[in-house]
Amino acid sequence: MMARYIWILVGLVLSMATCLAQSGDPSAGKDLFSTSNCMGCHGQTAMGGLGPPIAKTKLSFEEFLKTVREGKGMMPATPSADMSDDQVRSLHTELQSKPWIPEEIPIAYKVGQFLTTKNVSKVFLGVFLFAFIFAIRGLAFWFRAAGFASLWPRLVKMGIGKAIGITIKSFIVDGFLVRSLWRNNKSRWFMHGLMLYGFCGLLTADILISILNPTRSQLPLSDPLKLLPLLSGLAVLIGVSFVMVRYRKDNYIDNGLTLGRDFLFVNLLFHTIVSGFLTILLKRLGIHDWVMTVYLYHLASITLLIATSPFTRFQHMWVVPIMAAMTRLTEAVTVSGIDIGFQREPSPGRHHKSERIAKNVMEQLGSEYDGPVCLRYYP
Numbered sequence: 080m081m082a083r084y085i086w087i088l089v090g091l092v093l094s095m096a097t098c099l100a101q102s103g104d105p106s107a108g109k110d111l112f113s114t115s116n117c118m119g120c121h122g123q124t125a126m127g128g129l130g131p132p133i134a135k136t137k138l139s140f141e142e143f144l145k146t147v148r149e150g151k152g153m154m155p156a157t158p159s160a161d162m163s164d165d166q167v168r169s170l171h172t173e174l175q176s177k178p179w180i181p182e183e184i185p186i187a188y189k190v191g192q193f194l195t196t197k198n199v200s201k202v203f204l205g206v207f208l209f210a211f212i213f214a215i216r217g218l219a220f221w222f223r224a225a226g227f228a229s230l231w232p233r234l235v236k237m238g239i240g241k242a243i244g245i246t247i248k249s250f251i252v253d254g255f256l257v258r259s260l261w262r263n264n265k266s267r268w269f270m271h272g273l274m275l276y277g278f279c280g281l282l283t284a285d286i287l288i289s290i291l292n293p294t295r296s297q298l299p300l301s302d303p304l305k306l307l308p309l310l311s312g313l314a315v316l317i318g319v320s321f322v323m324v325r326y327r328k329d330n331y332i333d334n335g336l337t338l339g340r341d342f343l344f345v346n347l348l349f350h351t352i353v354s355g356f357l358t359i360l361l362k363r364l365g366i367h368d369w370v371m372t373v374y375l376y377h378l379a380s381i382t383l384l385i386a387t388s389p390f391t392r393f394q395h396m397w398v399v400p401i402m403a404a405m406t407r408l409t410e411a412v413t414v415s416g417i418d419i420g421f422q423r424e425p426s427p428g429r430h431h432k433s434e435r436i437a438k439n440v441m442e443q444l445g446s447e448y449d450g451p452v453c454l455r456y457y458p
């Protein structure tokens with residue numbers, strides 16, 4: 080297993096290197112279509128792939144050029160740096176003379192017709208909504224478990240303004256800067272940082288691209304809009320590989336509760352990132368027949384990653400910072416002289432070690448304690 084992942088990584092890095100080394104234009108021969116990236120979506124005979132058939136195109140050159148330059152729906156724009164007006168003209172002529180062979184219209188085109196930007200956004204919106212509702216449901220559970228009901232009146236007494244200040248500070252210091260790990264274990268902090276900041280980088284890149292490059296035209300690798308997602312993706316990839324190695328080595332990792340879900344998250348993330356890199360790589364290497372398939376796999380991985388997020392280790396990303404903020408609030412209330420029982424419980428972040436937590440709690444409670452013990456697991 081491990082060896083396989085290492086080989087995938089080595090392969091990726093090597094092919095990225097060759098891809099960066101090779102530059103420019105692979106033969107602009109007479110058969111332009113079969114060497115263009117158009118073929119990846121419009122099929123080898125231009126009778127359609129995920130995009131519609133464009134053999135015997137009825138579009139005028141002007142309309143054709145406009146489609147190529149501006150993109151259409153899922154089709155990215157192609158700037159003149161990648162294909163000159165003259166090349167588009169030859170391509171147009173070439174396509175007009177290609178035979179129309181209806182039997183060659185693939186089934187993939189049926190899928191392709193469904194995959195309009197509108198439908199894809201609808202699916203993503205639906206999945207986000209689903210994840211959001213269940214994430215809120217999960218959070219409600221943890222708020223209850225962390226004793227929010229008994230904390231609330233004391234927070235009001237302490238002052239909501241102060242409580243908000245403490246919460247924001249905790250989100251930054253405990254959440255975004257992962258202070259607890261910085262203090263305890265620098266290498267695990269680094270791994271968390273790679274995943275967390277890499278993830279934020281990917282999200283920022285996605286937002287920036289939809290604003291600054293809405294037609295998703297191909298950019299040079301040195302462009303900040305390309306560099307940001309590439310480096311962020313690489314950070315997440317290294318982070319997630321580190322987690323995979325740790326999952327294999329850490330004896331305490333199996334808490335008997337969530338191992339499967341933890342692995343599901345880590346594997347989905349791995350597939351998402353690798354298929355993302357592979358899409359870029361295939362595009363740059365000119366292996367256009369595979370680009371769309373791998374890209375669809377990438378989209379499917381993202382969809383699954385989001386849809387399962389409230390049930391997998393992914394929820395770590397919001398549950399732990401929120402629980403850490405709850406701990407800070409509890410501390411602040413306790414400092415003001417009120418003892419809240421659950422303050423003595425293990426702090427969030429001790430997930431995965433439930434057996435040790437149980438022993439620890441029992442020791443702290445002492446032998447005279449005979450009330451119920453409720454173990455809380457922070458995802």
Ligand code: HEC
Pocket residue numbers: 115116117118119120121129130131133136138143146147151152153154155157162170191195371
């Ligand atoms: C990522 C996949 C993809 C690539 C790459 C791609 N296309 Fe498209 N193309 C599409 C899709 C999908 C549509 C349908 C868009 C719609 O109608 O919403 C389309 C539509 C078109 C149309 C309009 C067809 C019509 O009858 O309305 C033309 C012309 C076209 N593409 C030409 C090209 C050319 C030339 C290239 C290469 C420079 C290219 N495409 C590359 C996916 C792609």
